[in-house]
Amino acid sequence: MPEKITIYTDGGSRANPGPAAAAFVLLDENDNQLQAKAFFLGSQTNNVAEYTAVVKALEAAKQEGAKEVTVFSDSELLIKQINGLYKVKNPNLKQLFQQTISLLDDFEAFNFKHIPRSKNQQADKLVNQALNLERDIDSPTDEQTKITDQSSKRKKPIRLGVLISGGGRTLINIHEQIQKGKLNAEIPLVISSRSTVAGVERAKAAGLNVKIIRTKDHPDIDEFSKEIVKQLRSFDIELVIQGGWLCLWKIPPEYNNRVMNIHPALLPSFGGKGMYGHHVHEAVLKTGCKVSGCTVHFCTNEYDKGPIIVQRCCPVEVEDDADTLAARVFEQECIAYPQAIKLFAENKLLVVNKRVKIIE
Numbered sequence: 001m002p003e004k005i006t007i008y009t010d011g012g013s014r015a016n017p018g019p020a021a022a023a024f025v026l027l028d029e030n031d032n033q034l035q036a037k038a039f040f041l042g043s044q045t046n047n048v049a050e051y052t053a054v055v056k057a058l059e060a061a062k063q064e065g066a067k068e069v070t071v072f073s074d075s076e077l078l079i080k081q082i083n084g085l086y087k088v089k090n091p092n093l094k095q096l097f098q099q100t101i102s103l104l105d106d107f108e109a110f111n112f113k114h115i116p117r118s119k120n121q122q123a124d125k126l127v128n129q130a131l132n133l134e135r136d137i138d139s140p141t142d143e144q145t146k147i148t149d150q151s152s153k154r155k156k157p158i159r160l161g162v163l164i165s166g167g168g169r170t171l172i173n174i175h176e177q178i179q180k181g182k183l184n185a186e187i188p189l190v191i192s193s194r195s196t197v198a199g200v201e202r203a204k205a206a207g208l209n210v211k212i213i214r215t216k217d218h219p220d221i222d223e224f225s226k227e228i229v230k231q232l233r234s235f236d237i238e239l240v241i242q243g244g245w246l247c248l249w250k251i252p253p254e255y256n257n258r259v260m261n262i263h264p265a266l267l268p269s270f271g272g273k274g275m276y277g278h279h280v281h282e283a284v285l286k287t288g289c290k291v292s293g294c295t296v297h298f299c300t301n302e303y304d305k306g307p308i309i310v311q312r313c314c315p316v317e318v319e320d321d322a323d324t325l326a327a328r329v330f331e332q333e334c335i336a337y338p339q340a341i342k343l344f345a346e347n348k349l350l351v352v353n354k355r356v357k358i359i360e
Contacts, residue, residue: 001065002028007057009073010123011049014131015257016351020044023126023137024057026064035060036122038130038137046352050075051096053123054082058103068109072120079114128359132347157186158345161237163228163245164192168199169330170243170262170337175206177338184345189235191228193247209235215247225250239344241337242299246276251301257351259299260344262337264329266311267295271304281322281329292316292325294333296340298351307356309349310340 006027013020023038039056041049054071061069073079080086081097088097104110117124130137157178162171171190177183190203190210203210211231218224228249232240242261251259263271265280275283284292293313298306312332316325343349343358350357 002034003066004029004068004070005034005061005064005066006031007061007069007071008120008123009050009053009057009071010120010127011046011051011053011075012124012127012131012350013044013046013049014347014350015043017043017045017048018257019131019134019347020046020049021127021130022049022053022056023123023130024053024060025122025126026057026060034064036126038126040130040133040135045092047075047077047090047093048096049127050078051093051100054078055096055099055103058100058106062103062106067107069107070111070113072113072115074115074117074120074124076114079112082112128347157184158341159236159238160185160187160241160341161189161191161232161235161239162187162241162243164190164197164199164203164243165194165246166197166199166244168197168202168243170241170333171199171208172202172206173334174241174243174338174341175208183338183342185341189231189237191231193245199244221248221250225252229255239341240299241341243337244277248303251299257298257307257349260296260309260337260340261299261304261306262333263295263297263304264292264326264333265295266291266293266313267297267304267308273303275304278322278326281325284316285320285322285325289316292329294329294336296336298356307351307354309343309356310336312336 008025011022020041020043021038022041025036026034028034041052050073077086081088082100088094126137164171175187178185187208190208191213192200192210193214195212195214200210213227215224218227229252240255240259242259265271265284270280270283291313293311295308296310297308300306312335314328314332348359350359
């Protein structure tokens with residue numbers, strides 16, 4: 001039995017809270033792998049996943065008979081808390097923290113060290129495989145890892161719910177990308193906040209299912225929002241896409257980091273209430289910007305404040321007016337939105353501290 005064991009741990013959540021997984025790798029004194037496991041945790045926060053990885057790893061090291069452990073994690077917060085530099089204030093973490101401290105009593109010596117994610121690739125990879133497959137992974141061999149990598153590619157199309165208020169150009173662009181086989185998705189539901197806009201006719205002509213949900217048909221924003229969420233749930237929508245959607249609605253916790261919007265400028269510039277369509281392009285021209293573009297971001301209940309996913313740029317020409325600039329920006333939108341949807345569908349977006357990390 002190895003007396004000294006080196007442990008690499010990692011945990012991650014793709015919505016914080018959202019689908020989460022924890023993983024660890026155990027090595028003996030000669031760097032031979034003893035165990036490598038990942039655990040799919042369902043909906044949890046990123047920090048809970050990080051702590052769960054440590055608890056699982058210490059339990060495994062104890063079973064291996066280790067007397068000393070060195071634990072490496074890329075969670076700086078976790079390392080500082082266990083080393084006594086930060087207090088654990090989050091009640092959801094206190095139990096896991098106390099469990100960790102209790103397990104450490106079983107070892108003669110222990111050491112916790114912070115490492116960058118680039119040096120924690122195996123544990124990080126296991127976390128992402130467990131997230132992709134939505135199941136635990138038990139000590140994969142190299143050959144099993146190759147098989148897992150192949151099977152983790154999404155086969156089932158992601159179900160999109162598209163919200164529109166106008167012409168529906170963004171909707172049709174996404175629909176065409178799906179029809180061409182460039183985007184593994186389907187659109188079982190389109191919601192329009194207006195009944196007479198061109199987007200409704202375009203959606204119907206494309207054979208898409210359209211529901212009309214108008215603000216004026218509901219007494220307040222709460223009832224309006226409830227009807228939207230009701231429809232999203234009934235069609236098992238995984239990701240909501242706002243494409244020229246102009247109505248404020250309250251996004252419930254279950255859809256945190258599952259609602260995207262595209263803004264025709266480089267946020268955080270030229271965003272906020274009233275900044276949409278030509279209002280944005282006119283403001284860009286007025287300030288004399290030399291570059292504009294578009295931003296795909298996750299939505300919160302504040303205008304244009306959510307975490308940025310993808311941005312694409314284009315030049316602002318001297319002779320531009322709002323129409324010519326809008327056309328150039330829209331060319332970039334047609335690239336950026338499908339790219340962001342694809343990243344989401346492939347489980348490559350991780351939101352940490354209100355910033356989006358793209359997992360390669």
